[in-house]
Amino acid sequence: MAIIFSRKCELGIQAVLYLASAEGRDIISSEEIANELKIPKEFISKILQELTASRIIASKKGKMGGFSLAKNPNKIHLLDIVLAIDGSDIFSKCVLGFPHCSSETPCPMHATWSQLIDETFKMLSEETIDNYKNKVLRKIESLK
Amino acid sequence: MAIIFSRKCELGIQAVLYLASAEGRDIISSEEIANELKIPKEFISKILQELTASRIIASKKGKMGGFSLAKNPNKIHLLDIVLAIDGSDIFSKCVLGFPHCSSETPCPMHATWSQLIDETFKMLSEETIDNYKNKVLRKIESLK
DNA sequence: TTTTAATCAGACAAAAACATCTGATTTATA
DNA sequence: TATAAATCAGATGTTTTTGTCTGATTAAAA
Ligand code: SF4
Ligand code: SF4
Helix, strand or coil, X not given: CCCCCCHHHHHHHHHXXXXXXXXXXXXXXXXXXXXXXXXXXXXXXXHXXXXXXXXXXXXXXXXXXXXXXXXXHHHCEHHHHHHHHHCCHHHHCCCCCCCCCCCCCCCCCHXXXXXXXXXXXXXXXXXXXXXXXXXXXXXXXXXX | CCCCXXXXXXXXXXXXXXXXXXXXXXCECHHHHHHHHCCCHHHHHHHHHHHHHCCCEEEECCCCCEEEECCCHHHCEHHHHHHHXXXXXXXXXXXXXXXXXXXXXXXXXXXXXXXXHHHHHHHHHHCEHHHHHHHHHHHHHCCC
């Protein structure tokens, strides 16, 4: 179904980008996020809980409660979200599914793939969601 | 579980590489492949059937039956196997899971990701399993 | 102080992916 | 020709991922 990130991770990134794009408005409910992103409220709620536990976003309970970024958007990297939800497997595991890989016997695909995955890692760790704020709003608009 | 290819696809690639590395010996049984790659016979059999249906490998039924490459290994690209088993979704779908993407409103991640996925596509379509023949044997040896 | 609207925690359900089993068919060889 | 050893097709079972529900807790506002 998903390409490289799990569905939960895809939606986690979408949600954090939405929160970033809505900065200025203090707190956003899971219901609003669900409506805007056109995904089930219950599912995004679970994901928001995970992101809260990893302190990427912050939550406020009770009436008028909701979620907000836990820190300045130029301090939140896409990588943080990926690691929080999917972990680091994609950066370390063998692309061909061979177990216990040893660099003494690299398989033929290793060099090319590890270069690609390194570039992906670099991109995810350099890009902050700050860079995305405005552009993502246009994307979400187009969902309507 | 798997990084970017499904488990079936990972094992499909492993199996085709094994067949390539065993060229000269005419026909290889699913049991040998399963033993060498340390995976269940029943599972790899199903995958070998799929690869046979897509004419990447050829099968011979009956006693002394088994599988062999359907064409010269310099004519089989990694991409063929990926498309046969996983299809083309990874090359076309949105990395963030947004539906009905329109290039009129590209989201912020689009440029970087599409470059990475283009490079992956290029690599998979250029690499033939011929290039891998000998090296992969060392990899399989190391599983023992 | 009661009601309302939100998150939270954990159980539950459904769907997809992964893996196995069974029996039919095919073919080499004793 | 009978037996053995292989693929093939499709059903079945298991595990993981995805998605939903329920009830508890929290906090704002009537
Ligand atoms: S060397 Fe080969 S087997 Fe090892 S991780 Fe790289 S691709 Fe996988
Ligand atoms: S432009 Fe954005 S939403 Fe569209 S496919 Fe690319 S990453 Fe996905």
